[in-house]
Amino acid sequence: MQAARRASTPLRALHGALLQRLRVQPTGAAWGVLRAMSGEAHAQGTYLDRSQVVDRVLSVLKSNAKVDPAKVSETASFQQDLGLDSLDEVEVVMAIEEEFALEIPDAEADKIKSTRDVIEYVASHPRAK
Amino acid sequence: MRPATMLATAASHHLFRPLPAPSEVHLWCLFPDDVRDSKLMNMYQNLLSSDEQKKILEANNVKTQNERLLARTLVRTTLARYGMVDPSSLRFTTNKFGKPKVIWPSQVEGNNSWRPNSLCFNLSHTQSLLACAVTIDSEVGIDVEEKDRKLSRNLMALARRRFSPEEADWLSRFEDPTQQQQRFMQLWTLKEAYVKALGTGISETPLKDFSFALKPSFHAQTCLERAVNCTAHSQAESITMEFSRLMASNNKSRIPANRWQFLLLQPSPLHIASVCTQMHQPHSPDDENLEELNKCFRMKMWRTLPLVGDMNLTEGAVALGMSLPAQEVSSSDTKTSLKQY
Numbered sequence: 001m002q003a004a005r006r007a008s009t010p011l012r013a014l015h016g017a018l019l020q021r022l023r024v025q026p027t028g029a030a031w032g033v034l035r036a037m038s039g040e041a042h043a044q045g046t047y048l049d050r051s052q053v054v055d056r057v058l059s060v061l062k063s064n065a066k067v068d069p070a071k072v073s074e075t076a077s078f079q080q081d082l083g084l085d086s087l088d089e090v091e092v093v094m095a096i097e098e099e100f101a102l103e104i105p106d107a108e109a110d111k112i113k114s115t116r117d118v119i120e121y122v123a124s125h126p127r128a129k
Numbered sequence: 130m131r132p133a134t135m136l137a138t139a140a141s142h143h144l145f146r147p148l149p150a151p152s153e154v155h156l157w158c159l160f161p162d163d164v165r166d167s168k169l170m171n172m173y174q175n176l177l178s179s180d181e182q183k184k185i186l187e188a189n190n191v192k193t194q195n196e197r198l199l200a201r202t203l204v205r206t207t208l209a210r211y212g213m214v215d216p217s218s219l220r221f222t223t224n225k226f227g228k229p230k231v232i233w234p235s236q237v238e239g240n241n242s243w244r245p246n247s248l249c250f251n252l253s254h255t256q257s258l259l260a261c262a263v264t265i266d267s268e269v270g271i272d273v274e275e276k277d278r279k280l281s282r283n284l285m286a287l288a289r290r291r292f293s294p295e296e297a298d299w300l301s302r303f304e305d306p307t308q309q310q311q312r313f314m315q316l317w318t319l320k321e322a323y324v325k326a327l328g329t330g331i332s333e334t335p336l337k338d339f340s341f342a343l344k345p346s347f348h349a350q351t352c353l354e355r356a357v358n359c360t361a362h363s364q365a366e367s368i369t370m371e372f373s374r375l376m377a378s379n380n381k382s383r384i385p386a387n388r389w390q391f392l393l394l395q396p397s398p399l400h401i402a403s404v405c406t407q408m409h410q411p412h413s414p415d416d417e418n419l420e421e422l423n424k425c426f427r428m429k430m431w432r433t434l435p436l437v438g439d440m441n442l443t444e445g446a447v448a449l450g451m452s453l454p455a456q457e458v459s460s461s462d463t464k465t466s467l468k469q470y
Binding site (some may be wrong): 064065066071078079080081083085087090091094095097106107109110121 | 186187189191192193255274278279280281282286287290291318321330331332335336337
C-alpha cells in the first residue's frame with residue numbers, strides 16, 4: 001500500500017502534522033494502517049471518519065429510552081422533532097461523551113440542539129475515539 | 130378587535146390582578162388535564178401572534194404543539210392580568226442570551242400613563258404542568274418537572290459529571306433509589322431555576338460551579354408557613370447555595386449567592402418545582418436587614434384555566450424548603466450537616 005510506504009519513519013512527524021492541517025480522511029483500511037504507523041499523529045489528535053460518527057451518533061440516540069427511533073435522523077432537532085427537554089438533552093450529551101470518550105464542557109453542550117450539532121462536534125474533535 | 134379577542138377580554142375582566150408586592154412571587158400553574166374543551170384551545174390559539182403560531186407548527190408532534198400553545202397562552206394571559214390589557218396585545222423580545230421579556234402596549238404606543246415595565250416573568254413546563262412565575266423589580270427563574278421522572282442513564286453518573294462534588298456526594302448517601310431520584314430532581318430544578326433567573330445561559334454558569342445544600346430546619350418550616358399559601362412539609366429544609374472557589378473568584382460583579390431566594394415545592398403530588406428570585410437590595414448591607422427582607426418573602430400560587438378562572442393552589446401543594454436569612458445557616462453549619470448524612 002503506497003500510503004503505508006509513504007508514512008515511513010523519517011516522515012512520521014510530518015505526516016502527522018499534515019493530517020491535522022488537511023483533515024485528510026482516507027478510507028477505512030488505509031486509515032487503520034496509517035493510525036497504527038503514525039504514533040505521533042495519534043498523540044496529537046486524529047479525526048474520526050465522518051460516516052462512522054454519523055452511524056454511532058444515530059445509534060446512541062436511538063438507544064435513548066425517551067426517543068422514538070423512527071424520528072431519529074441526521075437533521076433531527078432535539079426539541080422540535082424528538083420532543084426532548086433540557087434534562088433529556090443533558091442525558092444525550094452524556095451518552096455521547098461516553099460513546100466517544102470525550103468531555104464536553106457545559107458551554108459547548110448547551111449549543112448542541114440537534115443530531116447535526118452532535119455529528120459536527122464529534123467529527124471536528126481531535127480526541128474523539 | 131376580533132370577536133374571539135373581545136370574548137376573551139370580556140371573560141377575563143374579572144381576572145385582573147394587583148401587581149406582586151416587592152419580595153413577592155406570583156406563581157400561576159396550568160394543568161393541561163384541566164383543558165377539556167377543544168373550543169378553548171381554539172380561543173387560545175387566537176391570542177397568539179403569527180410568529181408564535183408558526184413556531185408551534187414547527188414542532189413535529191401534537192404533544193409538543195399543544196404544550197407550546199398552552200405555554201404561550203399561559204404567559205400572555207398571566208401578564209395581561211397585571212397590565213389590564215388584552216392578552217393578544219402583548220409583544221415579546223429576548224435579551225441577548227435568549228431570555229424572553231415583554232413589551233407592554235403602552236410602551237409601543239408611546240403612552241406614558243402606566244408602564245409596568247418592571248414586571249419580570251419566567252416560564253417552565255412539562256407535559257402535565259405549566260407554570261409562570263411573576264415578580265416585580267427582581268429577576269425570577271422557575272423550573273418544574275415531574276417528580277418521579279425516570280432518567281434513562283445512571284443517575285449518579287449524571288450527578289458526578291454535571292453537579293458539584295458536594296451535591297454528588299450528598300446524593301450518593303441516599304440508599305433508597307426512589308429517594309435518591311427525587312433528591313436528584315430537587316437539585317436539578319434548583320439549579321435550573323437559578324440559571325434561568327440569571328438569564329445569561331449556562332456557559333456563564335456551569336452547573337458544577339454552584340452547589341445547593343438542603344438541611345432539615347424547624348426554622349424553615351415556620352418561614353414557609355409564613356411565606357406560602359399552601360402546606361409546609363413537616364420536615365421542611367433550609368436551602369443554601371454556594372459558589373465554587375473558581376466561580377466566586379471570577380466576575381466580581383456577579384450577585385452573591387446569598388442574595389438569591391430559593392423556594393422548593395411540590396405544586397401537586399406529581400410535580401417538583403423550584404423558584405429563584407433576587408432578594409431586594411437592602412438600604413444597608415448588614416445582616417439584620419437581610420433577615421427583615423427575608424421575612425417579607427411571599428409566594429402566592431394559583432391554579433389557572435386561562436380565560437376561564439383561577440383558584441388558590443392550596444390543595445395537594447406542599448412547600449419543601451426555602452432559603453433562610455444568612456445568620457441562620459453559616460457555612461460551617463452546612464459542612465456539619467453534610468457530615469451527618
